Every structure is written in structure tokens, then in C-alpha cells.
Amino acid sequence: MSNPTAAILIIGDEILTGRTREGNAWVLAGMLAEAGIELRQIRVIGDDHGTIVDAVAELAARHDHLFTSGGIGPTHDDITADAVAEAFGRTISVREDARALLAAYYAGRGQELTEARLRMARIPAGATLIDNPVSVAPGFTVQNCHVMAGVPAVFKAMAEAIVPTLKGGAPLRSRSLQMMRPESQIAEPLRALALAHPGVGFGSYPFETEGRYGTNLVVRSTDAGALDAAFAALKAAFPEGK
Amino acid sequence: MSNPTAAILIIGDEILTGRTREGNAWVLAGMLAEAGIELRQIRVIGDDHGTIVDAVAELAARHDHLFTSGGIGPTHDDITADAVAEAFGRTISVREDARALLAAYYAGRGQELTEARLRMARIPAGATLIDNPVSVAPGFTVQNCHVMAGVPAVFKAMAEAIVPTLKGGAPLRSRSLQMMRPESQIAEPLRALALAHPGVGFGSYPFETEGRYGTNLVVRSTDAGALDAAFAALKAAFPEGK
Numbered sequence: 017m018s019n020p021t022a023a024i025l026i027i028g029d030e031i032l033t034g035r036t037r038e039g040n041a042w043v044l045a046g047m048l049a050e051a052g053i054e055l056r057q058i059r060v061i062g063d064d065h066g067t068i069v070d071a072v073a074e075l076a077a078r079h080d081h082l083f084t085s086g087g088i089g090p091t092h093d094d095i096t097a098d099a100v101a102e103a104f105g106r107t108i109s110v111r112e113d114a115r116a117l118l119a120a121y122y123a124g125r126g127q128e129l130t131e132a133r134l135r136m137a138r139i140p141a142g143a144t145l146i147d148n149p150v151s152v153a154p155g156f157t158v159q160n161c162h163v164m165a166g167v168p169a170v171f172k173a174m175a176e177a178i179v180p181t182l183k184g185g186a187p188l189r190s191r192s193l194q195m196m197r198p199e200s201q202i203a204e205p206l207r208a209l210a211l212a213h214p215g216v217g218f219g220s221y222p223f224e225t226e227g228r229y230g231t232n233l234v235v236r237s238t239d240a241g242a243l244d245a246a247f248a249a250l251k252a253a254f255p256e257g258k
Numbered sequence: 259m260s261n262p263t264a265a266i267l268i269i270g271d272e273i274l275t276g277r278t279r280e281g282n283a284w285v286l287a288g289m290l291a292e293a294g295i296e297l298r299q300i301r302v303i304g305d306d307h308g309t310i311v312d313a314v315a316e317l318a319a320r321h322d323h324l325f326t327s328g329g330i331g332p333t334h335d336d337i338t339a340d341a342v343a344e345a346f347g348r349t350i351s352v353r354e355d356a357r358a359l360l361a362a363y364y365a366g367r368g369q370e371l372t373e374a375r376l377r378m379a380r381i382p383a384g385a386t387l388i389d390n391p392v393s394v395a396p397g398f399t400v401q402n403c404h405v406m407a408g409v410p411a412v413f414k415a416m417a418e419a420i421v422p423t424l425k426g427g428a429p430l431r432s433r434s435l436q437m438m439r440p441e442s443q444i445a446e447p448l449r450a451l452a453l454a455h456p457g458v459g460f461g462s463y464p465f466e467t468e469g470r471y472g473t474n475l476v477v478r479s480t481d482a483g484a485l486d487a488a489f490a491a492l493k494a495a496f497p498e499g500k
Contacts, residue, residue, distance in 0.1 A: 032297045033430060033478060034288030039279060041302070046276030055274045056309075059303035060283070063461075067298075090442040091462040092449040100299055124335055132445030151466075188275060200332040203374030207334040219272055219305075220333040224393075236275060246303055 018231065019054045019185030019238060025071055027086040027096055028166055040085045040171045047175055052185035053081065061243040063087060065181035068099035076103070081087035083175070086166030090132040095157075096163060104158050111139040111213045114154055121152040147177045147236035158255065191247045197227040197238035198222065205253050206233065209246070215239050216246040233257065243257065259479060261296045261427030262322035267313055268302040269328040269338055272406055276347070282327045282413045287297050294427035294480060305329060310341035318345070318403045322409055324422065327418070328408030330397065332374040338397075338405060343360040343382035346400050356396055363394040389419045411423065428480035433489045435499035440464065440471040447495050448475065458488040477500065 021134045024044055030036040041058045056079060061067050068087070076082040087096030100109035114137035119129050136153035139145070146155030146162065148170055155164040155174045164174040195202070199222040210218040220236040235250060239244040251257060261339060262305040266286055270343065272278040276309040283300045290297045298321060303309050310329070343350035356379035357371075364371050378395035383389070388397030390412055397416045406416040437444070441464040452460040460489030461476040478494060479485040 028461075029478070030463060030476070031284075032285060032287060032300070033432065034297075034478065035283060035290050035432065035461075036463075037284040040269075042273075042276060042279040045274060049276050055276075057428065058268075058274070058280075058300075060300035062298065088460070090445045092445070092452050093461055130446070132440040132449075135445075136442075145483055166276065167466075169466070188380075190275065190277065200372065200375040200378075203333045204372070204390065205376075209335050217271060217303055219270075219277075219476075220331070221272060221278075222331060224409075224411070230390060234272070246324070 019052045019188075021054045021056050022048055022081040022083065023057040023075040023079045024061065024241045025068075025075055025082060025084045026058065026166075027063065027068060027084060028060075029062045029093070031060050032062050032186060034189065037095045040166065040168060043143070044054050044083060044085075044173055044175050044179075047179045049179065049184065049188040051179050051180065054159070054178075054185075054188070061091045061097060065095055065099050068096060070098055072103035072161060075162060076159065080248075082161045083178075084161065085171050086224060087162060088136065088153070088165055090135050100158055100163055102163060104140065106120065106140040106158060106164075106222075108138055108140045110134055110137045114139050114145060115161045117152050117154060118155040118250070119154065146174050149173050186240075188236055188238050189238040189240060189243050190234055191243065192232050193230075193247075193250055193254060194230060194232050195254055195257045196230045198230055199231045202231060202254065204235070209249055212248065213242065213246040215242040216251075261294045261430075262425065263298050264290055264323040264325065265306040265317040265321045266297065267301040267310075267317055267324060268300065268408075269326060271304045271335070272300075273302050274304050282410060286325060286327075286346060286412055286417050286421075291430040291432075293421050293424065294429045295421075295424065296430070299391075305335045305337060307337055307341050307344075309410050311340060311345045313424065314342050314345035314403060318401065322402060324403045325420075326403065326405045327355065327413050328464045330378065330395070330405060330407055331480075332395075336377065339380050340383065341351070342400055342403060342405055348382040348384060348400060348422050351378055352379045356381050356387060359394050359396060378390070384414045388416050391426045393417050398493065400406065404437055404471050414456040428482075430478055430480050431482060432476055432478040432487065434474050435489075435492055435496060436474050437496055437499045438470055438472045439498075441473045444473060444475070444496065449493060451491055455484065455491065457484040460488070460492075483485045
């Protein structure tokens with residue numbers, strides 16, 4: 017029984033131009049590992065309608081779940097909702113429940129529900145809303161595509177709302193061992209261990225600190241017994257590891 | 259005259275499993291903007307041979323340049339060089355100049371050039387080497403694909419070696435204006451400005467600080483005159499911006 021698969025699509029010129037260091041994918045990657053949903057790809061694209069339509073259609077077709085980040089605010093560069101609607105062949109219009117959420121929110125702040133703000137109530141036909149406890153304007157799910165905001169606090173809140181509702185598998189667990197030896201010294205015994213434990217992923221990540229080279233060895237598996245056996249073998253092979 | 263295009267391919271299970279927050283793409287994105295090379299896509303995939311081959315072939319065909327990060331070290335999970343060779347239909351073997359670099363480096367440290375370390379001298383036929391001033395093991399360029407290490411300090415050094423050698427275009431410049439008004443209040447005038455300045459990208463990025471909402475407005479263009487005109491119009495429309 018393999019776990020369901022997922023992709024993340026990050027939408028925004030601010031990432032591709034180097035203005036913003038992306039972090040939402042990292043936050044969601046951790047949640048998906050815990051939920052037993054296998055993340056296969058992260059993709060970052062710009063604010064271009066055709067590019068978004070094509071990427072959504074491709075990634076939604078190839079994975080059990082697609083999560084998007086960015087482009088659902090009130091400004092002219094927020095074009096994700098329309099592109100997602102097109103990718104799934106749905107119409108899109110202002111939806112009454114989303115409009116009511118926004119109307120109540122702005123009324124409570126003594127502000128008008130302007131035309132720009134109303135854009136955030138445009139939802140593809142047949143979608144379900146994703147709650148936004150931070151700033152009200154909702155995300156939505158169309159088929160297997162979960163559309164979320166790019167603002168980190170809102171993205172995280174929406175991901176925390178949607179991920180627990182999805183059918184996951186066995187959580188991906190990992191254990192790691194750090195040692196002050198360069199990767200190239202441990203490569204050969206590590207290869208033998210990886211071959212001996214086929215259900216477990218073995219990763220090797222070099223680092224440097226104060227001019228000395230070290231390595232973090234990581235074992236990962238959705239099978240807890242296999243993970244324990246692999247980690248025990250790793251510790252036996254590298255007794256200096258911590 | 260449009261600028262050359264590029265994609266970045268990040269290779270590593272440690273990103274997809276949420277262990278590591280990716281940062282190399284952000285570093286390179288800034289360099290590419292400055293060099294006048296238009297970054298169209300960033301993609302993150304796992305340590306899987308077939309997935310790497312397919313992604314390299316697709317992204318190299320669709321862009322003027324492809325930059326990869328990760329998977330060129332000495333351990334069993336370092337499979338990028340072989341996959342890149344396959345994507346371009348090249349053979350791969352230990353190359354004498356790369357072997358000589360490694361031999362000198364390890365001899366200088368009183369260490370052996372083991373079989374694992376020799377893996378880092380495996381280079382696809384016809385490639386040119388990319389200098390690694392940090393830890394010697396080189397990157398390489400095959401056709402339009404620039405293969406670099408994943409360790410951040412090494413990645414950055416390799417990118418600094420290769421990007422200035424590429425033929426770029428006009429640098430992408432940006433200017434920004436910050437104001438303590440929510441995005442939804444400035445959306446309508448901003449849309450009008452964006453329509454009036456078609457050669458300039460207008461981005462709107464909301465933030466929240468101490469319970470108050472603000473917006474960063476960013477204009478971007480490779481045309482310096484158009485950028486100045488757009489920024490002047492932006493300042494006139496939002497005199498409170500800083």
C-alpha cells in the first residue's frame with residue numbers, strides 16, 4: 017500500500033525575480049510527511065495565466081493532490097482562481113457564502129466591500145471553501161486541487177485546515193546521525209547499508225563548521241520497523257555518530 | 259529583444275520531505291535578474307534517476323539555460339551526473355582533469371583518493387568543468403545545462419563562477435514603495451497604473467505588522483526609462499508610500 021502523492025505549485029513573480037525567499041513549500045512539506053502524503057514535486061511559476069492553467073492541469077492529473085500558494089488576493093496580479101477554474105473547465109463567479117464572509121468582516125471594521133475586495137469571493141463552480149482564520153478571504157478546493165494564499169501566516173493556517181481532512185497513509189518518519197567525518201569517508205559503508213535496507217531511504221548531507229567537515233546521515237521510511245532496523249545498523253556502522 | 263530564459267532544478271529528497279528549507283534557488287534568482295536572464299521556473303524533485311532524466315530533458319529543451327543543484331557528491335544518493343548524461347545522450351566516465359583536481363586536493367590533506375571520492379570526477383562526455391573554490395570537486399556544463407552542488411556555499415561559489423560567463427540581456431530592475439494600507443484599498447488605482455504601463459510588472463505584496471495591514475508595491479522592468487516613469491506614476495498615486 018503506497019501513500020497518496022502530492023505536488024505543490026507556488027505562484028508569484030516575487031519568487032522568480034529573487035525578491036522573496038519562498039518558505040511555504042517547506043512548511044507544507046513537513047505537514048505532508050507527517051500526514052503520510054508523499055510529496056513528489058514543488059514547482060514555482062510566475063503570474064502568467066497560460067502558465068498557471070497548464071501547470072495546474074498537468075500537476076493535478078499526475079498526483080493525488082495539488083496544493084497551490086499565491087495569487088488569490090484583491091489586486092490585478094491575483095489571477096490564480098480564474099486560471100484554476102479554466103484548468104478544470106469550470107465557470108467562476110462571486111459566490112454568496114464567500115461574499116457573506118467578506119461582507120461581515122469588512123462591516124466589522126467599518127469598511128466597504130469594494131469591487132477589489134469582492135474579487136476574493138470569486139470561486140470556481142462546485143468548489144468547497146477552505147477556512148481562513150487569519151484574514152477571512154477563503155481558499156478553495158476544486159477536485160484534487162487545494163488553492164491557498166501566499167501570505168505565509170494565511171498559507172499555514174489554510175494548510176492546517178485542509179491537510180488533516182485528507183486521507184493520508186503511514187507517516188514518513190526519519191532519524192538522523194551526525195558525525196564529524198566528511199561524506200567521502202563514509203560513502204562506501206553507507207552504500208552497503210542502503211543496499212541492505214531496501215525499504216528505507218538513506219540520505220547523506222555534508223556540512224562544514226569552523227573549517228571542519230561533517231555529515232548528517234538520515235534514514236527515512238513509512239515502515240516503523242524497517243526504520244528502527246536501519247537506524248540500529250547505521251549506529252553500529254558509525255558508533256561515533258550522535 | 260527579449261532576455262534569455264532559464265529554469266532551476268533542485269534535486270534532493272531532503273527538500274521534499276521537509277527536512278531542509280531550500281535556499282539555493284533564491285540566491286541564483288537574484289543573480290539571474292541582475293544578469294538579465296529571465297527565470298521562468300523553479301522545480302524541486304527527489305533523488306530518482308528517471309525523474310531527474312525527464313526533468314532535465316524537458317527543462318533544458320524549453321529554456322535557454324537550465325541550472326541544477328544537488329546530487330553530485332560522493333555518496334550512493336548522488337545520481338545527478340549520470341542522469342544528466344543520460345538526458346543528453348552522453349556517456350559518462352572519470353575524467354582526467356577532474357581526477358587530477360581531486361587527487362591534488364586529497365594529497366594535500368594527506369588523504370586517499372578513494373573510489374567514493376573518485377565518483378566526483380565522473381563527468382559526461384564533452385562537458386566543461388565549473389570551478390569549485392570551496393571544496394574542489396567540480397560542477398560541469400553540458401550543452402545549456404549547468405550542474406552544481408547542493409551545499410549552499412559551494413552552490414553559490416559555482417553560480418558566481420558560471421553566471422558572469424553567460425550572455426545575458428538587460429538587467430531586471432525593481433523599485434518598491436511601502437505603505438500602511440491594506441492591499442484591497444489600493445487595488446483599483448494599482449490596476450489602472452498597471453494597464454497604463456504595459457512594459458512594467460506591477461506586484462502587490464501584503465504584510466501584517468503589530469496587527470496593522472500594509473502593502474509593498476513593486477515595479478519591475480528591464481527597460482530603465484519605463485521603470486522610472488512607472489515608479490514616478492506610482493509615487494504620484496500613493497504619496498504616502500515610502
